[in-house]
Amino acid sequence: MGSAAAAHLAARGQRVLGLEQFTPAHDRGSSHGDSRIIRQAYYEDPAYVPLLRRSYELFEDLQASSPGVLTLTGGLMMGPADSATVRGSLASARAWDLPHELLDAAELRCRFPTFAVEDGTVALHEDRAGFVRPEQTVLEHLRRAAAAGADLRFGEPALGWAADAGGEGVTVRTATGEHRAASLVVSAGAWAPRLLPDLAPHLTVERQLLFWFAPDGPVGPFREQPVFIWENTGELQLYGFPAYGPDSEGVKVAFFRNGRPTDPDRLDRTVTAGEVAEMRAHLARRMPALAGRHLRSVACMYTTTPDQHFVLSVHPEHPQVAVAAGFSGHGFKFVPLVGEVLADLVTERATRHPIALFDPARLSAPVVR
Template sequence: MSHWDVIIIGTGSMGGAAANALAERGVNVLGLETFEPGHEQGAAHGGTRIIRQSYFESPDYVPLLRRSYELFRKLEEESGREIMELCGGIYIGDPESLTFAGSKLAAELHNLEHEVLTADEIRTRFPTMDPADDALGLYEANAGYVRPEETTIANAEVAARKGATLHFHEKVTGWTITDDGGVEVTTDTPDGPAVYTADKLIVSPGAWAPVLLPELNLPLQIDRMLFHWFTPDYTDKVPAEAWSEENHPVYIEQTHDNDQIYGFPATDGPDGGFKLGFFRNGSPTTADTIDRTVYDHEVEEMRARALELFPALTGPLVQAKTCLYSVTPDEHFVVGPHPDHPQVIVACGFSGHGFKFVPVIGEILADLAIDGTTRHNIDLFDPSRFRA
């Protein structure tokens, strides 16, 4: 039986960042992961994830985002991988919509550089788009995308280089509190069951949270989500260059209560397609029973909605993929000490908008494991808030 300062269950996005942060501080850390770095079984895949600071979900996220930007750049330097690209972002909706008004509120409260564009100005600057006549867009130059697979692999590589021990393809079967106030974790390995002990435990299981944290009774809904890559119809008015990341921002749009969509420029060239998806249009599932087939009617539903904003998005489907969201009722994260076991720190429920916070969540988890507190304000994420 091996003893560690900290064990991490789940070294995907958040857990991998925590392993990196802990190893940098000289902590003897073991990470346990069912899959390989950069796998496609959870939420952190698909090539791109939006990163932005004019945050309509709540202005309280903005300080965390500022720190996250700094740490993404640090991870790029340490890993030598290209992770974050700032191509700009635009958040479009009717004047009262959360997408527009919430983004504007966050930008104004935190003095973020931004522009407000009318529908005509959006059409002129970004000719791929044809928003509703009364729509407004908040444009933020300091936005873009991060690459999730590259991020997860980079954290694993850098953490290992700093001294972390990471076990992949080793599934955790359970954890318990020991008589001395530590923790014990059991796993399945190719050679049979294994047992590890530690002073502290971080549980960052993604969509497997209901399995590994059942005692919390968290009201998590695990949703099967889709994203699609369509080929535009290139014309003289809207050529291939207009869809490229040199000329096109990431975007989020919801106007007059239609289904909110989000997406990216053609980050992999004109043949790679134009990626987009519904932000809140999933179907309940579990991490182990998700249907990975994308059906024709789902593709056509996505295309019909996409055409409302992108009338030239009429070409063939390049590909479509599934992913998993773990959604809380208030759509805020669950990050903090376990309500019943302070030596256990939990991180889950990232509700489809968590990836842009990966490095700062890793820093927070390391703070909590080492010091029991963090300088970052995480009151919004209290794991106890759903208890009666």
């Protein structure tokens, strides 16, 4: 989100200083692992759909100068007909008139034989779903920001910030000194609770795992499958990708929300044999030809809000500060759109995009029962 904000602000002629504690497109946070699903029939809430349409436009613009950053493979949202994944995807597709088709178990077995679906499983198929490349996306935004004059500094962690009274001016303190600016974007990922202490009680940082397995048989059928999200009653939600790249023999899969709270500076990056075995056992039931050789695993982090919606707004006390946090494991597909919104918020203090869902005030509002 920070790289995208820097690119959009610099493109508008703003003088931009970007501060990053690690290296460009690093693997220390939440923006690595080769691929992220992108989709429009959004089961989380139909309110995301207009934002996704704009994000697709911006990813297509990135694709023009960074080929391969966006790949459309089609996508399956799978599960029982009354599952949140299927029911919510269908609600968004119908609300926004998105092209889609509903498939029953027999059609799924015929068209997508890599999946061992049970009777009663259905799926919403969306042609416009696919995946984006996170590291490539970040690098392209950094390239654009630098080309437009942004001063990008790596290995310089932000330690704190203070906003001037009256809504103008900020000071950011880093390991090397202080920086002054008219406005500030705080987009710190898993470190957001430290830089946004008022939000900290509402943000949980969790360790999550990504796995790559090689099929027991030919990899061809896995190259042809779409991205998928598969919900089964009483089981972890599984998601995954096709095998991609001419030399790829591995298929990436992961559980959604099978993590545990972590300190981002002390993330356990060792994936245990037991964790690999848990995924293999799940694949043996759902994608049996994939439950073979484990190629690799990596750890990353989600920063999650209680309702799993984002925080994206002007700071409630400091109008010269924009905040982006709590993307809850489903935010990367919005990266270029979030960059555009953040640029709006610190230059205009408003945006044309519908972001009321992401107002942080909701997190501390009283619950009416």
